[in-house]
Amino acid sequence: MRPSVIPGFGLSLGYTLTWLSLIVLIPIIGLFLKAAQVPLDEIVKIATAARTWHALEVSFGSSLIAALVNVVFGVLIAWVLVRYKFPGKRLLDAIVDLPFALPTAVAGIALSALYAKKGWVGSLFTPGGPLNEWIAAQTWLPFGLSSFQFDWKIAYTPSGIVIALIFIGLPFVVRTVQPVLEEFEAELEEAAATLGANRLQTITQVILPRLTPAILTGFALAFARAVGEYGSVIFIAGNIPGVSEIAPLLIVIKLEEFDQAGAAVIAGIMLLIAFAMLLVINLIQAWARRRFGDV
Amino acid sequence: MFEREGAVYDSRRPIAPHQHLRPTTERAWVKVLLISIALIYMLAIVVLPLIQVFFEAFRKGFDTYFASFEDRGAQTAIQLTLTVAAIAVPLNLVFGVAASWAVAKFEFxxxxxxxxxxxxxxxxxxxxxxMVYVLLFGAQSALGPWLKANDIEIIFAVPGIVLATVFVTFPFIARELIPLMQAQGNTDEEAAISLGASGWQTFWRVTLPNIKWGLLYGVLLCNARAMGEFGAVSVVSGHIRGQTTTMPLEIEILYNEYNFTGAFAVASLLAMLALLTLVFKSLLEWRYGDELAGTRRH
Amino acid sequence: MKRTANFIARTLAVGGLVASLAVVGAVTVRADDQKLLNVSYDPTRELYQEFNEAFAKYWKDKTGNTVIIEQSHGGSGKQAQSVIDGLSADVVTLALEGDINAIVNKSGLIDENWRSEFPHNSTPYTSTIVFLLRKGNPKGINDWGDLIKDGVEVITPNPKTSGGARWNYLAAWAWADKQYGGDQAKIEEYIKSLYVHVPVLDTAARGSTVTFAQKEIGDVLLAWENEAYLVLEEFGTDNFEIVTPPSSIRAEPPVAIVDKNAEAHGTTELAKAYLEYLYSAEGQAIAAKNHYRPSEPSLVADQALVSAFPEIDLVSIDDPIFGGWKEVQPKHFGDGGIFDKLYAPN
Structure with missing residues (x-):
């Protein structure tokens, strides 16, 4: 430790470590102790059971899709917020954080009402819905396009899970990309343009690479948050084992089946994954600092 | 800066006059398209769910809406949620300040x-x-019999709900303050100390004024999450109506009782809390943006 | 400097005010009131709401004491697990004998002879499993065999977590057993294809009802009889109708005092009186009114309530094809049991 004239190192660090141990470390160690009581072959059996595997697959698969969708639209929203002027921009900027402040259970019931067959958005994609009727009425369309009909169930299917996870992950991507974009030096783009790059080339070859670390961080944050999400998902998922049953729900079900050890094993797996995710995020940021300076 | 538009020389493709553009911006229709996509996306993902909450809550009129809060279950849920936040947020506040002091002011x-x-x-x-708290304090845990013998209730009572809430909101204030204190450096504090101020004096009179807006910002986010937590609280609550149900759990119960208006009415309170949080947050960012380091990162 | 000090003082003052208000608000129960916690399963919310009021009045008249009855509802298995983990229930009123046995075995809080403590194996009311259908029965579902017709979507909760769902499963099994003359392979084939027709597998009975009635998913809900009637009352008879299949199962949701907890709270007498009151004329009438079949139908003053229950051929869990919960639970619903085998995700 570097000597410092500022006092309070012992007190603040001591308090931090004590509180951290009481609230986070001891309970988590307790979880691993519980999981460790399970014989190893049993742990392997639970971890490799088809149902566990499927639940992890659903959790990670939908989180991945949701995070990717958020990367595309999150970067777009950040871009629009930083680069363009339009009425209502301030409002849009403020409302990006709503998913972060809105309780997940509220989001869950609202999203499931919205994307259900009879909901405002869900009905658009239901056979016989207004959007489909409108398409059918456009007989002037070539190639028989007017006979195309949406038949997309969103709520209570895996699509519903993805929608909920998109909702909760959105602010993370926007808020990590936005500040980097704000501090972006205009000279770089101008130089690229001067050297003969067209706008698309400037964006894909100059701007995007510079944004990569922020995008990766935002992606990882959205992904990490989505993998563990429970509140909003259970209202909108169908909860079918192997199809729309997420890993946190499987833990709850294991608890309800009087199988605490099994729940502890799955929870332990998820904890390790969460820790690994954080490590990856920190590595990305360290790498980005080395390569680009502060992000 | 190059002010001459279209001054770029391209040997392969001569630029037609109508294509003259500032080299660092997009065509107008591209802008409109991108803004439209952003707006539609935000509408479908964020704005409509919010409208849905209020629409469903007021669907059966104002009387039904306000009648929802006369129910004892709803009232105690609101009380409990306030109590839990009033305990959990200060705990995390003290922790956040201590942790950021240790992390930002010292190398170790x-x-x-x-x-x-x-x-x-x-x-x-x-x-x-x-679940970790159920495993730690539950009747089947190592501590369980001792707790029971001493008549201490943690799980399925308010302490368990507070613990779970503290856990879930643990990083928020610390994560807000650490980058802020790091960015501000140690010079102010070092000056104060060298002028003879004690450690506490330095903290109260130098550090705290520097970080107060960041602190308030962290408290806002922490509070919003503390009041809205569902999953963790659901596991430790026991769902005793009128005793251990917080607002999010009450929403679930009302939903399961086919009282959808009541569920959305309670949800609308939490949604208003979220909106208020956003308003304060935006005000802070707008007014004190320079003094908030981590504002753009959660 | 001064401004900052003010700011802090104000913040602390507001914080203190909120905290003290909350504490004052939390302490509203008078000291001499007695409290009783009934941990129950999902569909009994309305039953116990009515029954608790009646019992509190009865108790006040009889002893002069005010009793506050707290309720906790959820999936039967989850509720039992919570009691095992320390949820301090005085009485449990669950969906399955097996769930109460789990409390007995894992925590010892309940005396193992609990079934003989109250009449009818500690079952004050029974129920059965019926079909709730969309109005007009568009898919023509009248018996268990119709559930696996092409294009039929069946809503039932997960038998691993929901008590009602286990009764659904067993009722279907009993029908198939009779239909296929006990041919194990054919019965399993039927059950397997039944669950292929399930688009949403909720964790508790109430979740399934919401899925079917509110979210409008599926063609038929396998439901507790009381739950099906409740839907008609809540959502109106214009949208739904009940079909009682020719045969079903007698579902026996039992009740028990959580002895150790009641002793610790000093509520043993109260808990006993509370559960006994379920067997009284008024308790039985409230059960019947909430569409539970009373165990002592002759006590119900308004016999119209009793005769409203349709006649149905009921199989019991203690019949030879099942051999009681102690046999059924591990065989069908245990880890690696028949349900797990049939429901392996494809």
């Missing part, structure tokens, strides 16, 4: 590991956060 071995541990609750599934 294992610092980034410590930060990762502080971050951990953010990426742990809420269900796991609740």
């Amino acid at each position: 071995w294992g610092k980034s590991f410590l930060i990762t541990l502080i971050d951990l609750p953010f990426s742990v599934s809420p269900v796991v956060s609740g």
Whole structure:
């Protein structure tokens, strides 16, 4: 430790470590102790059971899709917020954080009402819905396009899970990309343009690479948050084992089946994954600092 | 800066006059398209769910809406939620200040590991956060019999709900303050100390004024999450109506009782809290943006 | 400097005010009131709401004491697990004998002879499993065999977590057993294809009802009889109708005092009186009114309530094809049991 004239190192660090141990470390160690009581072959059996595997697959698969969708639209929203002027921009900027402040259970019931067959958005994609009727009425369309009909169930299917996870992950991507974009030096783009790059080339070859670390961080944050999400998902998922049953729900079900050890094993797996995710995020940021300076 | 538009020379493709553009911006229709996509996306994903909450809550009129709050279950849920937040947020506030002081003002071995541990609750599934306390304090745990013998109730009572809430909101204030204090550096404090101020004086009179807006900002976010937590609290609550149900749990109960108006009415309170949080947050960012370091990062 | 001090003082003052208000608000129960916690399963919310009021009045008249009855509802298995983990229930009123046995075995809080403590194996009311259908029965579902017709979507909760769902499963099994003359392979084939027709597998009975009635998913809900009637009352008879299949199962949701907890709270007498009151004329009438079949139908003053229950051929869990919960639970619903085998995700 570097000597410092500022006092309070012992007190603040001591308090931090004590509180951290009481609230986070001891309970988590307790979880691993519980999981460790399970014989190893049993742990392997639970971890490799088809149902566990499927639940992890659903959790990670939908989180991945949701995070990717958020990367595309999150970067777009950040871009629009930083680069363009339009009425209502301030409002849009403020409302990006709503998913972060809105309780997940509220989001869950609202999203499931919205994307259900009879909901405002869900009905658009239901056979016989207004959007489909409108398409059918456009007989002037070539190639028989007017006979195309949406038949997309969103709520209570895996699509519903993805929608909920998109909702909760959105602010993370926007808020990590936005500040980097704000501090972006205009000279770089101008130089690229001067050297003969067209706008698309400037964006894909100059701007995007510079944004990569922020995008990766935002992606990882959205992904990490989505993998563990429970509140909003259970209202909108169908909860079918192997199809729309997420890993946190499987833990709850294991608890309800009087199988605490099994729940502890799955929870332990998820904890390790969460820790690994954080490590990856920190590595990305360290790498980005080395390569680009502060992000 | 190059002010001459279209001054770029391209040997392969001569630029037609109508294509003259500032080289660092997009065509107008591209702008409109991108803005439209952003707006539609935000509408479908964020704005409509919010409208839906209020629409469903007021669907049967104002009387039904306000009648929803006369129910004892709803009232005690609101009380409990306020109580839990009133305990959990100050606890995390003190922790956040202590942790950021330690991390930002000093160099020590294992610092980034410590930060990762502080971050951990953010990426742990809420269900796991609740479950760890059941395993630790439940009747079947090692501590269980002792707690029971001494008549201490933790799980399925208010202390358990507070613990789960503290866990879930653990990183918020610390994560807001650490980058802020790091950015401000140690010079102000060092000056104060060298002029003879004590440690506490320095903290109250130098550091705190510097970080107060960041602190308030962290408290806002922490509070919003504390009041809205569902998964973790659900595991430790026991769902005793009128005793251990917080507002999010009350929403679930009302929903399961086919009282959808009541569920959305309670939900609308939480949604208003979220909106208020956003308003304060935007005000802080707008007014004190320079004094908030981590504003754009959660 | 001064401004900052003010700011802090104000913040602390507001914080203190909120905290003290909350504490004052939390302490509203008078000291001499007695409290009783009934931990129950999902569909009994309305039953116990009515029954608790009646019992509190009865108790006040009889002893002069005010009793506050707290309720906790959820999936039967989850509720039992919570009691095992320390949820301090005085009485449990669950969906399955097996769930109460789990409390007995894992925590010892309940005396193992609990079934003989109250009449009818500690079952004050029974129920059965019926079909709730969309109005007009568009898919023509009248018996268990119709559930696996092409294009039929069946809503039932997960038998691993929901008590009602286990009764659904067993009722279907009993029908198939009779239909296929006990041919194990054919019965399993039927059950397997039944669950292929399930688009949403909720964790508790109430979740399934919401899925079917509110979210409008599926063609038929396998439901507790009382739950099906409740839907007609809540959502109106214009949208739904009940079909009682020719045969079903007698579902026996039992009740028990959580002895150790009641002793600790000093509520043993109260808990006993509370559960006994379920067997009284008024308790039985409230059960019948909430569409539970009373165990002592002759006590119900308004016999119209009793005769409203349709006649149905009921199989019991203690019949030879099942051999009681102690046999059924591990065989069908245990880890690696028949349900797990049939429901392996494809």
